[in-house]
Amino acid sequence: MYDLIIIGAGPAGVAAGVYAARQKLNILIISKDVGGQVAKKAVDIENYPGFEKISGPDLVELYKKQIKANELEVVIDEVVGIEKKDNKFWASVASGKVHEAISVIVTSGAKSKLINVPGEEEFSGKGVSYCSLCDGPIYKNKTVAVVGGGNNGFESALFLSNYVKHVTILEYGDRINADAENQELVAKNPNIEIITNAKVARIEGKVFVESITYQDMSVTNSRESVTEKTLVVNGVFVEIGYSPATNFLGDLVELNDKKEIVVASSETLETKTPGLFSAGDCNVSRYKQIVMASGEGAKAALSAYNYIRKVS
Ligand SMILES: Cc1cc2nc3c(=O)[nH]c(=O)nc-3n(C[C@H](O)[C@H](O)[C@H](O)COP(=O)(O)OP(=O)(O)OC[C@H]3O[C@@H](n4cnc5c(N)ncnc54)[C@H](O)[C@@H]3O)c2cc1C
Structure with a gap:
């Protein structure tokens, strides 16, 4: 059993992983990919502190290096459901396995809604x-x-x-x-x-x-x-909105009308289910940015650490 499962490896998930690793937790990151939306960034990122300019793929390479340096275990898979039983969480993945942990951080992000017209995909990143x-x-x-x-x-x-x-x-x-x-x-x-x-x-x-x-x-x-x-x-x-990746969470979390997660505490980012935290673009937020997702990931990791320390 893991101390902590992190779902997603975009900016929020990677930041959560790095902060949780420094608390010496036994961590599993389950994600469909590494980098999330950053990997899809076709033009340079120019608003992430510390980098005057960095391309999405270059930032993803740095995420991968930092994951390795922190000895974080990453499984590329899709979480299809989560359950909480006997004060533990069970995360079922598409490949059929079930992973168990004391606490979970959801950082599954969101996708921008598309207008689905000719030229939209062709010129994405080119205007x-x-x-x-x-x-x-x-x-x-x-x-x-x-x-x-x-x-x-x-x-x-x-x-x-x-x-x-x-x-x-x-x-x-x-x-x-x-x-x-x-x-x-x-x-x-x-x-x-x-x-x-x-x-x-x-x-x-x-x-x-x-x-x-x-x-x-x-x-x-x-x-x-x-x-x-x-x-x-x-x-x-x-600018027609986002589709948050929150379908797999069932009634463990409260969602708003846009299907974003409503956290129970903005101080800890704990959801309505004790031990289940959420961070980044999957949460209710007016602005969806790398720096904000990273900050929330770090906050959720420290909160999860405090929760794990209390219950175990
Ligand atoms: C084209 C584009 C350009 C952008 N440019 C900038 C920019 O210049 N500056 C800036 O600050 N922000 C930019 N953003 C926004 C920024 O990328 C997001 O705010 C940020 O990536 C959010 O991070 P996140 O970790 O919350 O979510 P995401 O990046 O969405 O990552 C979510 C992760 O969760 C995984 N996941 C989802 N569902 C599941 C599941 N069921 N099981 C397992 N894994 C799952 C995904 O595969 C992904 O790895 C841009 C976004 C896009 C799309």
Whole structure:
């Protein structure tokens, strides 16, 4: 039996592993991969302290080195369910095994929701981005579109307007979902334009994004054909939310309406189940960033250590 199982090996899981290893715990990390979303980062990371610039794959290599240096055991597998019985946790994995531990930290992260239109995948990292905080400064003096008229979209547009010449927010619905405060800030900003009833049809370019085309759903003509409009843009920021990887947790945790984990204590990151902690993008959080996931991973590891010390 392990002292601690960590589910996920993205920034939160790796940080949790490093901190738990220094407490001399007997640890198993179970993850589908090492690096999580960082491994998918196509352009350089420029907002992680200590690195002026580092590519995603290079940061993942450093994670792997640190995992080895801390003698952390990593199993590449998918956790499909967790149970708590007799004050212990049992994590079942896709390959059929069941791993047992006194405490568990969930760092299973989240995936950005896709718009699933032609060009989205092709230009991902070449003008299509899912993180304005990460990639916004690259678009200095350029023209961009933000897809999504909720708070994420509005906050992205406001942040981007510090850098770019012009931002167009494209909202699928006929009205805006962002809260009043964000709407007020956007209304005061002459560089941001909002288009509602805009169903994105495709993203086009040669090497990098050059345009985004949407169907104007507000226009219906007699033949019921669709009116398409094209905006010339250098970047497209997709801000329509995240899908957290929390399905396998059953009723051991409380989830909000976005399926993010609601921790019972922000001080310890313990969930509603004693001994079960969670950290990083799978948790309720307005901002999803490497530095924040890493910090939460470290916090959860120290809390898990205190829990294990108390119960064993
Ligand atoms: C394209 C892109 C660019 C980004 N750029 C930046 C940037 O420049 N700066 C920045 O700060 N942030 C950036 N981010 C955001 C940042 O990557 C995330 O905030 C961060 O990776 C979250 O870390 P995490 O460990 O919580 O989750 P993740 O990175 O999502 O890791 C989750 C881990 O859990 C594993 N997992 C999930 N479910 C299971 C399961 N059932 N069983 C086993 N394992 C499981 C996954 O395989 C993965 O290893 C970017 C994100 C993307 C997608």
